[in-house]
Amino acid sequence: MNHVAQSILANGQASAAILSDSLQVEGLSKHFQGTDTAVFRDVSFNINKGQAVALIGANGAGKSTLLRCCVRLVEPDTGKINLSGEDLSGKSGRALKKARRRVGFIFQKHCLVPRLSALTNVLHGNLAHRSGPRNWAQSFARQEDRQRAMHCLEQVGLVDLAYQRCDQLSGGQSQRVAIARALMQEPSILFADEPTASLDPQSGEVVMELFARLSQSRDLTLFFVSHHVEHALHFADRILGLRSSELQLDSASHSESIQSLREFYA
Ligand SMILES: Nc1ncnc2c1ncn2[C@@H]1O[C@H](COP(=O)(O)OP(=O)(O)OP(=O)(O)O)[C@@H](O)[C@H]1O
Ligand SMILES: [Mg+2]
Numbered sequence: 001m002n003h004v005a006q007s008i009l010a011n012g013q014a015s016a017a018i019l020s021d022s023l024q025v026e027g028l029s030k031h032f033q034g035t036d037t038a039v040f041r042d043v044s045f046n047i048n049k050g051q052a053v054a055l056i057g058a059n060g061a062g063k064s065t066l067l068r069c070c071v072r073l074v075e076p077d078t079g080k081i082n083l084s085g086e087d088l089s090g091k092s093g094r095a096l097k098k099a100r101r102r103v104g105f106i107f108q109k110h111c112l113v114p115r116l117s118a119l120t121n122v123l124h125g126n127l128a129h130r131s132g133p134r135n136w137a138q139s140f141a142r143q144e145d146r147q148r149a150m151h152c153l154e155q156v157g158l159v160d161l162a163y164q165r166c167d168q169l170s171g172g173q174s175q176r177v178a179i180a181r182a183l184m185q186e187p188s189i190l191f192a193d194e195p196t197a198s199l200d201p202q203s204g205e206v207v208m209e210l211f212a213r214l215s216q217s218r219d220l221t222l223f224f225v226s227h228h229v230e231h232a233l234h235f236a237d238r239i240l241g242l243r244s245s246e247l248q249l250d251s252a253s254h255s256e257s258i259q260s261l262r263e264f265y266a
Contacts (some may be wrong), residue, residue, distance in 0.1 A: 005187075020100065020219040021084040021189040023070060030062070030069055039065045043079070045191075045240060050219040054211065054226055054236035056249070058265055061242040064108055067122045067191050070223070071103050074097065083189070101128045102185030106195045108225075110178040114167035118158060118177045121166055122149040125184025150229060151264030152180040155210060157203075164171045165241040171198035188216075192224040196231065204228070208235045229261040 024046045031038040039062035062182055068074035070081060072088060081088040085101050086099050104125075112121045119138045134141055138149070153159045156176040166174060175198045179248050182190060190211070196204030212235050214220045226232050232239050233253050241249030241264050249264055 001059045016029040018051040020221045022049045022221065023079070023189060023223065024080075024082040025070060026065070026080040028081070028192050029070055030065055031077055036158075038245050040242060040245050043242075045247065045250055046222060047223060047238075049084075049221055050215065051106065051238065052215050052222040052236045054224055054232035054253070055240045055242065056226065056229070056232055056261060057242035058184040058225060062245070063242055064193050065087055066242065067105075067193050067225060071100055071105065073105070077100065081248065084256065097249050098149045101112045102186065102188040104185050104190040106175075106182050106183035106190070106192040108193040109195070110166075110174045112166040112174055112181075113176055115165060117163050117165055118153065118169065118173075118180075119146070121160040121177050122152050122180045122184050125152070126147075136207070149180075149184055150185040153177075156180045156207065172200060172203060173200060176203075176207070179210075187220065190221070192222065194225050194227065196226070196228065198236075211235065215263060232256075232261060233258065 003204045026044045028043040029038060043066065055066065057063050057066065065074055067078040069079075072081070079089070083099060083103070083196055088096070088099055113124070117138060123138055123141055123145060126149075135147070138146055143150070150159060150162060156179050158173060158176050158180065161173060166177060168229050169177065175195065181194060182192075192211070195211070196207055199207060208231050211220075211222055211224070213223050224236070233256060236253050239251055239253050239256055239261070240248060242245060243249075245266065
């Protein structure tokens with residue numbers, strides 16, 4: 001095992017238990033203006049509290065768009081979204097921001113602030129709960145928040161690079177900072193868009209194990225996109241698949257196999 005993976009395993013202790021969220025999506029459709037076809041039509045599914053669900057599909061199938069539509073980072077054309085009994089569909093402004101406070105999101109492209117340090121970027125995870133300059137930079141931060149941000153960096157094996165600017169990190173290191181920032185938010189539901197795409201195979205495995213452990217110990221609900229069919233089978237309770245603008249797969253992972261999932265891509 002490489003030193004990064006060892007460090008993640010050694011430090012990946014779960015934080016205190018918090019309530020997890022469920023997600024209900026009904027009749028979600030999205031068609032980008034100026035394009036010929038809908039990205040997806042009439043997509044419905046439920047994710048129970050504490051469940052880990054993988055979303056698969058070919059490049060361009062609409063996985064990132066679906067993930068973003070679930071929290072209205074991209075506005076769906078139609079459909080209802082319900083987060084733990086709270087209707088997200090009709091909310092806007094401050095009410096929407098409040099409802100999304102415990103929604104962690106790891107983007108396919110890390111979306112870090114390049115000129116700021118890893119530690120400051122992690123601290124920004126706190127902005128979902130508290131605004132203000134104390135969360136803009138690590139030098140202004142409350143000591144307890146700085147310590148918590150360091151702990152999140154420990155969890156992804158990056159404490160040694162806490163003060164490194166993010167534009168001086170590798171792709172895999174940046175991805176791990178993005179994961180630490182999402183953990184800083186203490187999410188009750190975590191959306192992760194190809195969270196291990198830029199990690200070496202062993203670190204990718206260990207990050208997925210960290211998610212699985214958080215999912216068990218904290219009852220964290222996890223909805224992740226992955227092209228690793230092995231990750232989908234091993235780390236998800238359920239697998240959803242997008243193909244030809246429709247949700248064509250919604251199946252318990254124990255009833256799927258590497259072969260059946262590869263065929264889904266064919
Ligand atoms: N803002 C946008 N405007 C127009 N079309 C878009 C926009 N964002 C995405 N698309 C299109 O929507 C489709 C789905 O894109 P999306 O990024 O959701 O796919 P994906 O399944 O995540 O693919 P990948 O596996 O490559 O990440 C693609 O055809 C893409 O070109
Ligand atoms: Mg994508």
